[in-house]
Amino acid sequence: MEAEKPSSxxxxxxxxxxxxxxxxxxxxxxxAIIYISLVVFVHxxxxxxxxxxxxDSQAYTLYAFVFLLVIVALYIYVIVSRTELxxxxxxxxxxxxxxxxxxxxxxxxxxxxxxxxxxxxxAMLILPFTKKRDAFVLNIFSCLVTLFVLVAxxxxxxxxAVAFTLIAGLIGGAVATYSFPxxxxxxxxxxxxxxxxCVIIVVYFILLSTYRLDVTPFITNIMYIGLSVAGEFxxxxxxxxxxxxxxxxxxxxxxxxxxxxxxxxxxxLITEAPGTFNHCLAVANFAEICADAIxxxxxxxxxxxxxxxxxxxxxVEYFTENQAGYNPHDEILPEVSAEIIxxxxxxxxxxxxKHRIPExxxxxxxxxxxxxxxxxxxxxATSLTDGEVDIDEYRYYGETPIGKMGAIIMIxxxxxxxxxxxxxxxxxxxxxxxxxxxDDRLKQGQxxxxxxxxxxxxxxRLAIVGAYGGLFHKRxxxxxxxxxxxx
Numbered sequence: 393m394e395a396e397k398p399s400s401x402x403x404x405x406x407x408x409x410x411x412x413x414x415x416x417x418x419x420x421x422x423x424a425i426i427y428i429s430l431v432v433f434v435h436x437x438x439x440x441x442x443x444x445x446x447x448d449s450q451a452y453t454l455y456a457f458v459f460l461l462v463i464v465a466l467y468i469y470v471i472v473s474r475t476e477l478x479x480x481x482x483x484x485x486x487x488x489x490x491x492x493x494x495x496x497x498x499x500x501x502x503x504x505x506x507x508x509x510x511x512x513x514x515a516m517l518i519l520p521f522t523k524k525r526d527a528f529v530l531n532i533f534s535c536l537v538t539l540f541v542l543v544a545x546x547x548x549x550x551x552x553a554v555a556f557t558l559i560a561g562l563i564g565g566a567v568a569t570y571s572f573p574x575x576x577x578x579x580x581x582x583x584x585x586x587x588x589x590c591v592i593i594v595v596y597f598i599l600l601s602t603y604r605l606d607v608t609p610f611i612t613n614i615m616y617i618g619l620s621v622a623g624e625f626x627x628x629x630x631x632x633x634x635x636x637x638x639x640x641x642x643x644x645x646x647x648x649x650x651x652x653x654x655x656x657x658x659x660x661l662i663t664e665a666p667g668t669f670n671h672c673l674a675v676a677n678f679a680e681i682c683a684d685a686i687x688x689x690x691x692x693x694x695x696x697x698x699x700x701x702x703x704x705x706x707x708v709e710y711f712t713e714n715q716a717g718y719n720p721h722d723e724i725l726p727e728v729s730a731e732i733i734x735x736x737x738x739x740x741x742x743x744x745x746k747h748r749i750p751e752x753x754x755x756x757x758x759x760x761x762x763x764x765x766x767x768x769x770x771x772x773a774t775s776l777t778d779g780e781v782d783i784d785e786y787r788y789y790g791e792t793p794i795g796k797m798g799a800i801i802m803i804x805x806x807x808x809x810x811x812x813x814x815x816x817x818x819x820x821x822x823x824x825x826x827x828x829x830x831d832d833r834l835k836q837g838q839x840x841x842x843x844x845x846x847x848x849x850x851x852x853r854l855a856i857v858g859a860y861g862g863l864f865h866k867r868x869x870x871x872x873x874x875x876x877x878x879x
Contacts, residue, residue: 406475407475407478407479411478411479411481412471412478414481415467415470415471415478415481415484416467418481418484418485418488419463419466419467419488420463422463422488422491422492423459423460423463425492425496426459426492426495426496426499426537427455427456427459429495429496429499429500430455430459430499430541430544431452431455433499433500433502433503433541433545434451434455434544434545437503451544454544455540455544458540459537459540462533462536462537465533466530466533469529470484474523474526476795476843477522479794479795480751480752482639482640482641482751483521483522483639483641485639486521486635486638486639486641487518487521487522487526487530489635490514490517490518490631490635491514491518491530491533491534493517493631494510494513494514494517494534495534495537495538497510497513498510498534498538498541499538499541501620502541502542502545504616505613505616506542506553506557507553507556507596507613507616507617507620508616508617508619508620508623509538509557509620510620510623510624510627511535511538511557511560511561511564511565511592511620512531512561512564512565512567512568512588512592512624513534513623513624513627513628514527514530514531514533514534514535514565515527515528515530515531515564515565515568515569516568516584516585516588516624516628517627517628517631517632517635518530518531519568519569520581520632520636520643520644520645521635521641521642521643524569524570527565527568527569528565528566528569528570531561531564531565531568531569532561532562532565534561535557535558535561535562535565538557538561539554539557539558542554542557552599555599556596556599556600559595559599560592560595560596560599563591563592563595564588564591564592564595567587567588567591567592568584568585568588571584571587571588572584572587581628581632581644581645582625582628582629585624585625585628585629586625588624589621589622589624589625590621592617592620592621593614593617593618593621596613596614596617597614600613600614632645633645640748640750640751641750642692642695642750642752642753644691646750647691647692647694647695648691650695650698650699650749650750650753651676651694651695651698656747657699657702657705657743657744657747657749658698660702660705661701661702661705664705664708665704665705665708665711665713665714666714667711667712667713667714667715668701668704668705668708668711668713668714670713671701671713671808671809672697672698672699672700672701673698674808674812675697675700675801675804675805675808676693676694676697676698677859678697678804678807678808678855678856678859679693679694679696679697679800679801679804680693680694680697681855681856681858681859682800682803682804682851682852682855682856683797683800684855685851685852685854685855686796686800686844686848686851686852688796688797688800689797692752692753692797693797693800693801695753696752696753696756696797696800696801697801697804697805699740699744699749699753699754699756699757700740700756700757700760700801700805701736701740701757701760701805702740702743702744702757703735703736703737703738703739703740703741703743703757704736704740705739705743706736706739707732707736710729710732710733711733711736721769725773726769726770726772726773726776727769727773727785727786729769729772730766730769730770730773730785730786733766733769733788734761734766734786734787734788734789735789737757737758737760737761737788737789737790738757738758738789738790740754740757740758741754741755741757741758743757744757752797755794755798756797756798756801758789758790758791759790759791759792759793759794759798759801759802760790760798760801760802760805761788761790761802761805762788762790762791762792762793762802762833762836762838763787763788763790763791763792763836763838764787764788764833764836764838765783765784765786765787765788766786766787766788767786769786770783770786773786791841792837792838792839792840792841792842793838793839793841793842793844794841794842795842795843796842796843796844796848798842799838799839799842799844799848799849799852800852802833802838803826803829803830803833803849803852803853803856804852804856806829807825807826807829807856807860810825810829811825811860817860819857819860822856822857822860823853823857826853826856826857827853830849830852830853834849
């Protein structure tokens with residue numbers, strides 16, 4: 393379920409109040425599942441009384457208190473540090489489902505050995521769907537929950553397993569999260585899992601070597617750790633694509649599939665609206681550079697740029713880039729023209745949803761023009777009447793961006809069209825054009841609903857100025873004879 397998005401009239405970058413309640417409900421379900429799993433495990437499976445040596449009633453109360461603290465801390469992290477997640481309850485649901493899955497799996501594995509615990513699985517499963525810090529933080533929380541389960545069920549003689557799990561979890565989580573760049577193919581993802589597993593085995597080997605064990609238990613524990621690593625490898629390969637499909641989320645793998653030129657909507661752009669497709673390619677090149685400049689996902693930026701204008705497929709010939717001399721707008725009233733142009737945003741969103749394009753990408757179709765007016769047809773309408781013309785009737789059907797990605801595509805879309813229309817663009821001309829364009833959108837409140845900063849906007853402007861030369865360079869004029877041969 394998606395959280396309600398702020399309307400264009402709302403001038404604060406805040407999720408709706410209902411999003412906080414829905415998120416709290418998701419966390420309450422996570423708490424209940426983990427608590428019930430532990431109680432069942434302790435009551436029916438665990439043989440030890442735990443390091444604390446509590447009776448059942450005391451233990452169950454302590455479990456509830458500790459788990460509640462962990463869940464509340466995690467909830468505070470989300471609503472304070474990752475507020476943008478509240479705009480996509482679907483993503484929160486997917487992430488917390490993975491978190492819960494790992495914790496429950498670890499509780500089950502404890503029935504066999506403390507060294508079967510998957511200490512880095514949370515990071516490996518969550519990383520494809522969110523930022524690196526989220527994967528690392530959630531991996532720490534899952535390790536903390538697992539540690540408490542160990543403390544609650546192991547005897548004093550097994551205490552080293554608690555310390556070893558903490559150390560291996562921190563190191564393994566860090567390696568799984570930060571050992572490879574953000575953009576990954578499925579092959580690199582599997583390689584990351586393999587490298588993480590090797591590091592975990594080495595860490596455990598060193599730790600176990602410092603703890604005096606006979607040869608047999610030492611080999612047995614190493615064998616369990618090897619099985620755990622193999623399990624993490626296999627679960628990552630199976631679960632990540634499954635979560636992608638169930639929740640329709642964007643991972644690096646999904647984004648690579650979306651920008652494939654054989655994807656259905658991209659194929660339609662190529663064949664039905666080649667001018668629009670070429671425009672999308674140019675916007676994508678700008679957007680990728682700009683996203684990288686402000687620390688956003690360049691893969692997502694490219695995918696958003698590819699799909700931002702798919703709504704034009706319904707009326708291809710009414711958009712300049714697809715026209716070859718004849719302009720149908722010359723024969724219709726400006727209000728009709730404006731209606732055709734301004735509804736390509738909502739048409740694009742509906743088309744994206746029909747083709748199960750993830751929300752993060754589909755959303756850009758109704759954000760890339762915000763609520764800006766179509767000034768050409770507005771001025772044309774005012775010139776044809778003596779009365780007043782309502783400018784709101786000439787605004788795009790859209791909403792202002794709620795994230796930095798929407799702002800990036802808005803700027804890059806306008807910049808590409810404007811630079812292409814310039815005669816002999818120079819760095820100074822392009823820079824002046826972009827300053828005016830960004831200032832105009834700021835004055836019209838187009839960035840009021842997103843957390844983009846002036847520093848980000850400056851970085852975007854400079855990135856476009858630095859890149860425009862490579863995208864709009866001039867070619868050498870060749871001398872062609874009457875037979876069409878280069879001489």
